[in-house]
Amino acid sequence: MSVEASVQAGAGMRRRKKRSLAWWLLQAGKYLLLIVLSASFILPLYWMAMSALKNPWQVYAIPPIWFPVPPRWSNYWEAWHVDNYNLYALNTVLRYAIPVTIGSVLSNAVVAYGFSRIRWPGRDVLFSICLMTMMIPWQVTMVPVFIIFKRLGWVNSYKPLVVPAYFANAYTVFMLRQFFRTIPTELSDAARIDGAGEFTIMWRIILPLVKPALAVVALFAFMGAWNDYMGPLIYINSTNLYTLTMGLARLSASLNQVGVKDLAYPYLMAVSTIVTLPTVLLFFFAQRTFIEGIALTGLKG
Amino acid sequence: MTVLALKRLRLTASERRRLLTGLLFISPWLIGFLAWIVYPLLASLYYSFTRYDLIRPPVFIGLDNYIDLFTRDPHFRVVIPNTFYYVGLGTPLSVATAFLLATLLNTHIHGRPVFRAIFFFPAIVPATVIAMVWKYLLNPQFGAFNAVLRALQWRTIPFLTSPALAKPTLIAIGMWGSGYSMVLFLATLQNVPRELYEAATVDGANALHRFWHVTIPFCSPVILFTLVTGFIYGFQDFTLPWLLTGGGPNEATEFYALHLFRNAFRFLRMGKASAMAWVLFVIIVVFTFILFRSSSRLVYYADAGE
Known part of the structure; x- marks a missing residue:
């Protein structure tokens, strides 16, 4: 610099x-x-x-x-109470964003570790398969995955949106692996000689060193869930399980039924502003994390 | 082949132990891969040969779904050109916008972090909100754009309500939200070795020459990466057109992902939706292949020798 x-x-x-x-x-x-x-x-x-x-x-x-x-100013208060937005906000954060963030960080860290810090036969073949899955459009797996969740009785719950986050995803694994590869292998080797198990090495030595990368994963996972519209659109039916994005789309679809018709647009914009605000705050407090995360996903492996 | 496979399987004790540890660590991905990719891929291929409404069991109908799509379906005939228009024009324009913004930010300017934050800002706003805001801004009666036009006594423009303008409008909104790629490009531009520019200057190259013969070649791998991912995601774009135009007016913005979603979850034609998904998959693979093939001579890899 x-x-x-x-x-x-x-x-x-x-x-x-x-x-x-x-x-x-x-x-x-x-x-x-x-x-x-x-x-x-x-x-x-x-x-x-x-x-x-x-x-x-x-x-x-x-x-x-x-x-x-x-x-x-009262538009904000009134708009927020046109619909049950308090509930939608709680659903979005507690039922969706936080569980997804936890699952995404844990599973991707472990998988990326296995793909970069341990040498085992067949690793690179499996990793290239993992990378290739990024090319598959979600629509191809959408129908069978929906049918699986339907058979499990998980439709109209957050399980179909949250559970897959605990099984890693190719894009994040790729990004984290880039970080893991920058740490010298000697560090792990020294710990191995001291008799430390692989899990201990990961938990005690490697993960503390890649905290900024884990923050990137957490940030993207949280934002992904917060912004998601299509996932809930497919899986959530009951209004008492709606996310904020669904609540916003519902308000837009029923603009003329809003109590005060002339205030329909100010109300819509007020809710939009509130839904945007957390992402803006996150962005300003974690701008470096954002920028570094994006820069890293584009680097060649 | 078999001999090779057997030789590979003859592992030492330490190798076997490491293999088990490695597999244990990647097991979350492996399970997810089998459950949410391998099985669904096969199942969706099977469903694509059936009629399936989720209520009654799937009925095998051979290639009918595919034949139907290409010969009888009047919507599919509109959806394909719509999507190619939107992706084929929108992705390169978004990538170009992002690259030019990054180039501008990479010059010697004051307040670069502020401008970078501003250009990036639209990219973090939820797509749902973007749809609401633009729907309001572009409203023909009282949207801000047309209000300004009317105040100037000009004719108003039906941005989203005319079939001719709806696609270009969506493309422009996509360019407005191209901040992610811009950040990526900016990071790449800052890695261009200064010696390259200096050498070019010594050779008598002006700013435009340097941009064309140094900057672009150096960034070409990232440009290719952004284009490829842009195309892949472009074909799957859903939320913004779904909420902004809902496929209208007159099917002008009925893109692939919208039509597929409609077939699957509105008409419960799971077989037909699966067939559409596989056609999309083939389109994406062919597109990616062509892009990589045709670009191999244009893309410059600094570390090609390694």
């Missing part, structure tokens, strides 16, 4: 001597472009948060109102 910075500083010094009008124009153009692009990326979400605060007469105003005065 410091090398890069000094190289950049050096380049800057060299440039400073001959800064021409063209250079300044280029800089101005670059920042203008960045600002215009930033605006177009952020405006839709700004519009969501602002629309959530509008009074009925502000919704249809032309030209559109960019900042509603006075903001109608």
